[in-house]
Amino acid sequence: MNSYQFTYSIYQRPFRQPLITSHGVWKIREGIILKFTDSFGRSHQGEIAPIEWFGSESIERARSFCGQIGDRITTSQIQQIPDDLPACQFGFGSAWTAFDSIPSKVESEFEMSALLPAGEAAIDRLQALSTQGYTTFKWKIGVLPIDREMAIWSQLMTALPNNAKLRLDANGGLTEGAAGQWLELCSHQARIEFIEQPLAPDAIAKTIELAAKYSTPIALDESVATFDRLQHVYDRGWRGIYVIKPGIAGFPWRLAAFITKHQLDVVFSSVMETEVGIAAACRLASSLNLKRSLGFGVDEWFED
Incomplete structure (x- = not known):
């Protein structure tokens, strides 16, 4: 020992x-x-x-x-x-x-998703971040009235480069009706990668119904935030995208084993940690050979 x-x-x-x-x-x-x-x-x-x-x-x-x-x-x-x-x-x-880890890809070798501010501020920020090489962006919805957010979304789609993707994150803040509106709006937009956590974390059955009804992909985040929740949601039948925050998902080796065993479609996402936590998450991502952009493009959010 x-x-x-x-x-x-x-x-x-x-x-x-x-x-x-x-x-x-x-x-x-x-x-x-x-x-x-x-x-x-x-x-x-x-x-x-x-x-x-x-x-x-x-x-x-x-x-x-x-x-x-x-x-x-x-x-x-x-x-x-x-x-x-x-x-x-x-x-x-x-x-x-980390003492026994094999040197793996460094953070700079991963494709990162950049987090945009909520509301209209996202438009200027998207344009600025696009010049820095980002091609995947996340925008928070469910913050402003839906009509206003959809108008901003239209402007974002106009500003979004043709080779880029946009992730919409509701943080569980939408009603079923509003979620349906967003999923329908995005259904013909190939540049929308997914809508993240449209409904409350415990609304798994309703979310599965929405995923079957609309072509826009749905990802779960709050619903799978901790390892016990991840297991529960998988057992309930969710086979869509899992947005996992390694920093609050428990032991890294246990998380890796579960993802590998069930061949989950995974996005690793930030808990707004420092470079120490990001490096640990990237080591884990490298061992799993994850395909989707990692959600750690958050440096711009901090003074330091």
């Missing part, structure tokens, strides 16, 4: 502008950076970046857990982190497995 010297530090990263979704307004990303050092003096980092409203533990609970460990941690302790601490499972698990 290996053990490691253990230290951690807490960070706060203010957004350049608040991130607005159907969940509310997010102004500051708080998280924890972990550092493991082995007996040879080698060090690796991990990151705990919870999103409590997505179903992970709170930052307070994660901080309390780290504070109870002391200055050394064993592999047995890591493996025993409970499932109600999924962000801790990923942070500790990715720091530990």
Whole structure:
């Protein structure tokens, strides 16, 4: 049983502008950076970046857990982190497995999806990001009245380069009727990659019905945020796209095994983590040979 010297530090990263979704307004990303050092003096980092409203533990609970460990941690302790601490499972698990990981693709070698601001600000931002080489974009919907958002969507489609794709993310904020309107509107647009989480996370049966009714692809996000939810949704029969946030999806090796076993169509997505967490997610993505653009194009959102 290996053990490691253990230290951690807490960070706060203010957004350049608040991130607005159907969940509310997010102004500051708080998280924890972990550092493991082995007996040879080698060090690796991990990151705990919870999103409590997505179903992970709170930052307070994660901080309390780290504070109870002391200055050394064993592999047995890591493996025993409970499932109600999924962000801790990923942070500790990715720091530990980094010691044995095979060098893989670096972040810059992956195609990334850029996150646009909600509302009309997305139009100018899309044009700016297009010049930086991005060809996949995500835009939040379910924030403004639907007629206004559809008018903005029309402008976005005009501004969207012909070789680019747009992902619409409702964060579970649409009614069934509004979801149908969006799915119908996008049904003849090949550049719409998917509509993400149109209905509430527990509306799995209704979402499966919508997926069968409309040609626009649907992806699930909040519904599959943690590993237990991912298992539950698969068991309920979802065979569409899974948008998985590795940073709150628990132990990386368990997640990888599940994706591989069931051959899931997966998009890895950001929890607005730092480069430490993104690097860990990219290592995992490389091992799985994921095909879709990764949703980690979020650097522009932070002051640092």
